[in-house]
Amino acid sequence: MSNLATRLREGTQKSHTAAENTTFMKCFLKGIVETVPFRKLLSNLYLVYTTLEEEFRRHQEHPVVGKLYFPELNRQQNLEQDLAFYYGENWRSEIVPLKAGQVYVDRLKEISNTDPALLIAHSYTRYMGDLSGGQALKHIVRSALDLPSDRGTAFYEFEQLPTIEAKKEFKEKYRQALDSLSLDEDMVARIVEEANYAFTLNRNVVDELEADVRAVLDPHVFELLTKQDRVGSTTARHGHAA
Numbered sequence: 001m002s003n004l005a006t007r008l009r010e011g012t013q014k015s016h017t018a019a020e021n022t023t024f025m026k027c028f029l030k031g032i033v034e035t036v037p038f039r040k041l042l043s044n045l046y047l048v049y050t051t052l053e054e055e056f057r058r059h060q061e062h063p064v065v066g067k068l069y070f071p072e073l074n075r076q077q078n079l080e081q082d083l084a085f086y087y088g089e090n091w092r093s094e095i096v097p098l099k100a101g102q103v104y105v106d107r108l109k110e111i112s113n114t115d116p117a118l119l120i121a122h123s124y125t126r127y128m129g130d131l132s133g134g135q136a137l138k139h140i141v142r143s144a145l146d147l148p149s150d151r152g153t154a155f156y157e158f159e160q161l162p163t164i165e166a167k168k169e170f171k172e173k174y175r176q177a178l179d180s181l182s183l184d185e186d187m188v189a190r191i192v193e194e195a196n197y198a199f200t201l202n203r204n205v206v207d208e209l210e211a212d213v214r215a216v217l218d219p220h221v222f223e224l225l226t227k228q229d230r231v232g233s234t235t236a237r238h239g240h241a242a
């Protein structure tokens with residue numbers, strides 16, 4: 001037993017706040033979503049999730065990684081649908097990793113070979129985020145891009161967890177699975193550290209897309225949209241950000 005769920009939540013609060021305060025995300029949350037940077041983001045997430053999910057499959061019998069193997073979370077196929085929508089049927093030859101996307105993929109492969117338990121940090125950072133804030137992002141994309149019904153946001157759909165309640169229950173199950181791992185303090189600390197690095201890797205991907213977002217905005221509007229910082233969504237509701 002460990003308290004990994006709480007350690008991860010508390011240990012990544014600052015990283016979460018920083019992720020919400022990237023220029024890309026600040027604009028996104030205000031409804032500024034453009035097809036070109038958005039499909040580039042999805043392309044890079046496709047490369048990341050394909051690797052993450054392949055490595056989880058490979059280690060599904062591993063005593064630690066296997067306990068967090070939840071194929072119902074898999075995003076690869078949903079991302080394929082979205083990429084076909086945004087790029088057309090030849091999407092596979094159109095998608096190119098950003099520099100930061102390649103660094104992210106390489107990191108997943110590296111730890112999968114040297115220290116697979118650290119993959120848990122990456123699963124936590126992405127899937128728990130997708131099941132939380134990601135659900136709000138879906139509505140923003142749909143209205144910003146004026147999408148036809150049922151197209152373009154498969155990434156945010158969890159067919160096996162279709163309702164808010166199902167997602168909430170699953171997140172509880174996921175947290176219990178994190179806590180059920182028998183890990184020593186050193187390992188817990190290393191997983192939290194890797195989760196913070198996972199946030200950094202995500203931030204670097206969206207930072208590389210910043211120029212695409214800036215390009216379509218009047219400089220003054222851009223300044224207005226990005227000048228204020230948000231209080232992080234995972235910081236204490238009634239206190240100040242730690």
Ligand code: HEM
Binds near residue numbers: 009029132171199233
């Ligand atoms: C940009 C806008 C974002 C918003 C509005 C947002 C919002 C939220 C909210 C409201 C929660 C709390 C859910 C709950 O208590 O059940 C949450 C949790 C989480 N988010 Fe985000 N998020 C954003 C971005 C991100 C990003 C970029 C990542 C990582 C790539 C991320 C990863 C996470 C994780 C791992 C959790 C789970 C925290 C925990 O309970 O342990 N989020 N997010």
